[in-house]
Amino acid sequence: MEEKHLSDIIEKELLGESVFKDEGKLSLDYVPPYLPHREEELKTLTRAFRPILENPGKISPRIIIRGELGTGKTVLSKRFGLDFEKIATQRGVNLKYVHVNCREEGSFYNILKNILTRHFKRKGLPSRGYSSQELLSFLVETLEKNNFYVVLALDELEALVGKEGSDPLFRLTRFYEDKPPNTPQRISLICIFREPECEEIFKLIDRSTLSTLGFYTIKLEKYKAYQLKDILNQRVKEAFKENSVLPETVELIADLAGRYGDARFAIELLWLAGKYADKIHSTKVQPEHVRVAQSYAHPTIKIEDLKLTSLHEKFLLLAIARLLKSSESAYLPMGEVEKEYKVVCEEFNEKPRAHTQTWKYLKNLSQIGLVSTKVSGKGQRGKTTLIGLSLPSEKLEAEILKLLEKS
Ligand code: ADP
Ligand code: MG
Numbered sequence: 001m002e003e004k005h006l007s008d009i010i011e012k013e014l015l016g017e018s019v020f021k022d023e024g025k026l027s028l029d030y031v032p033p034y035l036p037h038r039e040e041e042l043k044t045l046t047r048a049f050r051p052i053l054e055n056p057g058k059i060s061p062r063i064i065i066r067g068e069l070g071t072g073k074t075v076l077s078k079r080f081g082l083d084f085e086k087i088a089t090q091r092g093v094n095l096k097y098v099h100v101n102c103r104e105e106g107s108f109y110n111i112l113k114n115i116l117t118r119h120f121k122r123k124g125l126p127s128r129g130y131s132s133q134e135l136l137s138f139l140v141e142t143l144e145k146n147n148f149y150v151v152l153a154l155d156e157l158e159a160l161v162g163k164e165g166s167d168p169l170f171r172l173t174r175f176y177e178d179k180p181p182n183t184p185q186r187i188s189l190i191c192i193f194r195e196p197e198c199e200e201i202f203k204l205i206d207r208s209t210l211s212t213l214g215f216y217t218i219k220l221e222k223y224k225a226y227q228l229k230d231i232l233n234q235r236v237k238e239a240f241k242e243n244s245v246l247p248e249t250v251e252l253i254a255d256l257a258g259r260y261g262d263a264r265f266a267i268e269l270l271w272l273a274g275k276y277a278d279k280i281h282s283t284k285v286q287p288e289h290v291r292v293a294q295s296y297a298h299p300t301i302k303i304e305d306l307k308l309t310s311l312h313e314k315f316l317l318l319a320i321a322r323l324l325k326s327s328e329s330a331y332l333p334m335g336e337v338e339k340e341y342k343v344v345c346e347e348f349n350e351k352p353r354a355h356t357q358t359w360k361y362l363k364n365l366s367q368i369g370l371v372s373t374k375v376s377g378k379g380q381r382g383k384t385t386l387i388g389l390s391l392p393s394e395k396l397e398a399e400i401l402k403l404l405e406k407s
Helices: 002-015 041-056 073-090 106-120 132-146 157-164 169-179 197-202 207-213 224-240 247-258 261-280 289-297 303-308 311-325 332-348 355-368 393-406
Strands: 062-067 094-102 149-155 186-196 216-220 371-373 383-391
Touching: 041 062, 041 073, 041 149, 041 186, 041 216, 062 207, 073 132, 073 149, 073 186, 073 216, 094 106, 094 186, 094 247, 094 332, 106 132, 132 149, 132 186, 132 247, 149 157, 157 169, 157 186, 157 197, 169 186, 186 197, 207 355, 224 247, 224 261, 224 303, 247 261, 247 289, 247 371, 261 289, 289 311, 289 393, 303 393, 311 332, 311 355, 311 383, 311 393, 332 383, 355 371
Parallel strands: 062 186, 062 216, 094 149, 149 186
Antiparallel strands: 371 383
16 A cells, blocks of 8 residues: 555656756756856967877967856856867867866865876786876876877865975876976866955965966956856746746846856756755746745745844845745835835834835845845836845745744
């Protein structure tokens, strides 16, 4: 009986419609064919590595990519690597792009060993007894034998330098110094560092090594909300069924993630909002689902914060929650909020506060992070302040009513 019952549940769940077409396109590992707002950076990478195609072996380019979490360091390097490898092959240059995550691989020794075994199928490497110096020589020898070039991307390099200091980079960049002058240089580097950690880490790297790495440096700035919107729209097309994500939903996610400039957070929110829409059997992903998703994705905003608010701030929140609950838009004009606020005051037999005071309350709520405010853009007549919510409206309404009952 029990078993039958469970499989029924699964069957039924599978029958349910999903807003997704291909969820995998939202995974962190997926590399989209095109990267909105990273074109200039892609050009810089190409300029830096162009000599490999024109004069293979003459020089081994090195470049630094730096930026905060979610600015696209990993995906930019991978996109470049995959395309560059293909173009090189078309032009008759044997080139491999090798992406390693230094945090995951642990040590320089492991990194080299894994490149040899995974990418060059080099067997018979004893697990011990070699130094990383010797492994590096092995790698170069293997490349020489097969006439191959490698673009080695060292991702989250701050982890390796933090552990082993300058040494690995020193070896990778100086390897050819004591070799005969015409020895082809076969290993070029993309060094990926996370900010702000890298500032401290750079101090551990000797000056001359750092300057050979940083001849080209790409600094990825945090994404602005409008840029995140383009990135999100691309993913919406790839991952969701047509028309299943409202434009207001994308707008809200872009605004929320825009505060951090973080594309990772934006895509995670989009995915979680979609999951939530499926869970409640909605055929459209709505702003409300983003607010629910946010309470999972971003545990910093808590219901406990509500306790810090004053009576009239609670009234305002209640007004906003009630309006948004029955609306598909992500934001409300200030005027509408004030109207509803007066209705709430009446309900609780309190005199509504004047406009300037209400305004101060909203500023305070926005500082706590419970609401977000922005100024309306084009399309609306005149400029007006728009107000959005950081928590799911139903949950918020219920919590506030609970608190108001107690007081
Ligand atoms: P970082 O390595 O800087 O932390 P990632 O490269 O992992 O950032 O990017 C975070 C997420 O955002 C990934 O899912 C990535 O595919 C996506 N992403 C970042 N920038 C872009 C972009 N310009 N276009 C499309 N997707 C992007
Ligand atoms: Mg990364």
